[in-house]
Amino acid sequence: MLESFLHVILYEPEIPPNTGNIIRLCANTGATLHLVEPLGFAWDDRRLRRAGLDYHEFAQVHRHADWASCRAFLGDARVFAFSTKGTQFYHDVAYQPGDALLFGPETRGLPADLLNSLPATQVLRLPMRPGQRSLNLSNACAVAVFEAWRQMDYCGGLRSPRGTGSDGILW
Structure with a gap:
């Protein structure tokens, strides 16, 4: 498994601009995209390239033939699936370096058998108003990544203007 502070997994993504936006998110946060x-x-879809702008070269992206090969690649990483069927809120988790955040296809979400293969405490949801179906994939992903990164004190990110240190990088 590749060492990363955080892994983002898109299971069978369907919409190129969402994936492009998430490539940009991963480049800017240091998360690895699967x-x-x-x-x-x-x-090579131009919409994917346009949404990711010139960030593709700065992101670590791995493609996997199926879920089993992705899971094997990640080894012992804890996997947290994001779903409207989740019973625990995303902010109630204590994220750790090496965790993986799993998101399903835009039009149908993660399959039931995949969700059922995970402990219920690892199937998470984002709060939404009643009657709404779901958030945009790239928006949901950004919310989750930044919460996990916040909990890890933004490791590898720039220090706040109030911070000390000459290098400007958090450790």
């Missing part, structure tokens, strides 16, 4: 095939678009 794409589980099949993808709903061609890897």
Whole structure:
């Protein structure tokens, strides 16, 4: 498994601009992105490139043929699935370096058998108003990544203007 402070997994993503936005998110936070095939678009789709701007070269992206190969690659990493079916809120988890955040396809979410393979405490939800179906994938991913990163004191990120130290990098 590749060492990363955080892994983001997109299971069968369908919409190129969402994946492009998440590539940019991962480049800016240092998270590693994993794409589980099949993808709903061609890897060279111009919409994917446009949404990710010039951040593709700064992001670590791995493509996996299926969920089993992705899971094997991640080894013992704790996997937290995000779903409207989750019973625990995302902010109630104590995230740790090496954790993986799993998100499903935009139009259908994660399959029931995958959700059922995880402990219920690792199937999380974001709060929403009643009657709403779901958040946009890239928005939900950003909320989750930044909460996990916040809990890890923004390791590898720039210090706040109030911080001390000459390098400006958190450790």
